[in-house]
Amino acid sequence: MNNGLMKHSSAWISFSYLSFGFAAFMLALGLWMMPLDLWGKGYLTMGILMLVQTTVNVTKTLRDNQEADKLVRKIEDAKTEKLLLGLKDGER
Numbered sequence: 435m436n437n438g439l440m441k442h443s444s445a446w447i448s449f450s451y452l453s454f455g456f457a458a459f460m461l462a463l464g465l466w467m468m469p470l471d472l473w474g475k476g477y478l479t480m481g482i483l484m485l486v487q488t489t490v491n492v493t494k495t496l497r498d499n500q501e502a503d504k505l506v507r508k509i510e511d512a513k514t515e516k517l518l519l520g521l522k523d524g525e526r
Contacts, residue, residue: 461482465475 465478468475468478470478
């Protein structure tokens, strides 16, 4: 039975981590070079960190909901299959 799980390649995983690290480095460099006082840089840093955190939370929530829907569909399919097999054998 195919459960629909597809693993990412190690190259894609490495690329994802490197891209995130590079983006974080460039953002930190931009904040450091920005002609603002420490309060302004701190405000922007907090906003960026909260944006990253909420992005991860939304992504995880959407994935969890999709996984829960898949589980519910599997259970419903199993119940339907059991019902059809029972009717096929002459049971009710």
